[in-house]
Structures are given as structure tokens and as C-alpha cells.
Amino acid sequence: MGITKKEIFSPTQNELATFAKVLGHPARIAILEYLFKLDSCVCGDLVNEIGLAQPTISQHLKELKTLGLIQGNVEGTSVCYCIHKENWKAMKTMLSEFLNHDSTNMATCC
Amino acid sequence: MGITKKEIFSPTQNELATFAKVLGHPARIAILEYLFKLDSCVCGDLVNEIGLAQPTISQHLKELKTLGLIQGNVEGTSVCYCIHKENWKAMKTMLSEFLNHDSTNMATCC
DNA sequence: TATTTTAATCGTAATATTGCAATGAATACT
């Protein structure tokens, strides 16, 4: 169906999945890496840097913004996007906790 | 188009996105959490535990297996699935490195 | 051998995602 049955999972599981999902596209990874590399950024730079059409970049930026990972301020004709530090940190904490599930003491069953 | 232009991104960016993508569904998060909670597991347990139909669970397991995050061994009529420790660790390292991009010294541009 | 159990696979329907051309909105520049 293409529709995810969110209601049968916990809020944490859904939130984790949502964060992971937004990172699940190389363009968004590239955008975030570029934003980290710079201090600031405008959409035009990203179009040149990444090589997707402007509407496509704009769409990816919107998804990142909706989740709160980046923020954008209008500056004249261009828009200055940058990482939303606090939200990034919150995501990092959440994902790290999941990734750090310790498996070293697990019985080897297979 | 629904098709991702992987060729314009670096191998690392694509791999990162692929890992994140497989974590981008609450059912797969739930499966992994359940596998961590136990020592071993069979598919039937997961169907009861999670509440999706058996073919759906099987499909999610396949994706996790294809990426190497879990491994499964046939034991009689059932299959024993568990976390693939090494590959999990590799993914953890890769994602952590990305998440740990330091933004504390970034100029506040917006 | 027939039946049961367990999980993979097939086929299909519904929805989501990705990408871009065309267009629109807002500001800067001449």
C-alpha cells in the first residue's frame, strides 16, 4: 500500500524512523554535509554544489526544515540556510542511543 | 520520478543514506530492538510482537538481511534471526561519524 | 505418506518519493 502503519508502533520508534528516513537520501546527506562545511548557505550554492534541479533541492530543503534539522532566513533575494544546532543534537542523542545497543554480550545463536 | 540519482553522489554519501533508509521504518526499528532484547529470534515471534502480517515482516527482514544488519539460520521449520554484530558496528561507526559533525563553533548566520 | 508448521515468494493494490519544467512571489538593480 505504501502507507506505514504508524499507529502500531511506539512514539519513540516512529520518531527514530522519521529521523532516519530524512537521512535516507544522499542529496539530503550532501546538503547537511555542505552546511556543516560552511557557516552559512543559500539554495543557489546547493544547486551548483549538488547537481540536482533547483526545485528538487528546494524540496529536500523543505523536508529537512519541516523536521527542524535546518533553519532558513530570508536575506534579500537569497535565503540563508544553516543547521539547527539544538535539534541536530537532539536527533544525534536519539539515534546514538539506538545505535549503541550493546550486542557484545549477546549469545551467538546463528 | 521516484528514482534516486545515486551517480551524482559519493559512495560514502550513498552508503550513509542506504543505512539510514533501512532504519527509516518503525517496523524495522521494532524488529532490531526486539532482536537486541533477546538472544535469538524466529520470524513467528516477530509477527506476534509487532502486529504486521507475516509476509510484511518477512519483507522487512529481507531488507535488513540484504544490508547485512541481521543474519538468519534455518533451524528446522523455523528461522533463527539475530543481529550481525560486525556489520552493525560498522554502520554505527559510519552513522556516528556523520552525526558527530561539530557545529558548536559554527558562526550563527540565521 | 499425509498433515502440520513455519517462513519465503508471488501478485497486486494503494500510497509515497523523487525529479523536473513551468510558473509565481519577493527583493535587488538599472
Place this chain on the structure above:
DNA sequence: AGTATTCATTGCAATATTACGATTAAAATA
């Protein structure tokens, strides 16, 4: 005012994902 620049939005086509009923495959058991 008129033009150029920059980015968002709209509309659409192509592909991917999610979910499940039906079926199949393989091993255990009666």
C-alpha cells in the same frame, strides 16, 4: 517602472515502498 535574480510552489510522470492474501517450499510430526 522595468528587468534580473533567487527561491518556493504547482503539476505531473516515473519509480519505490508498504502491506497483505494466496501460494509455495521445506522440514517436523503423526
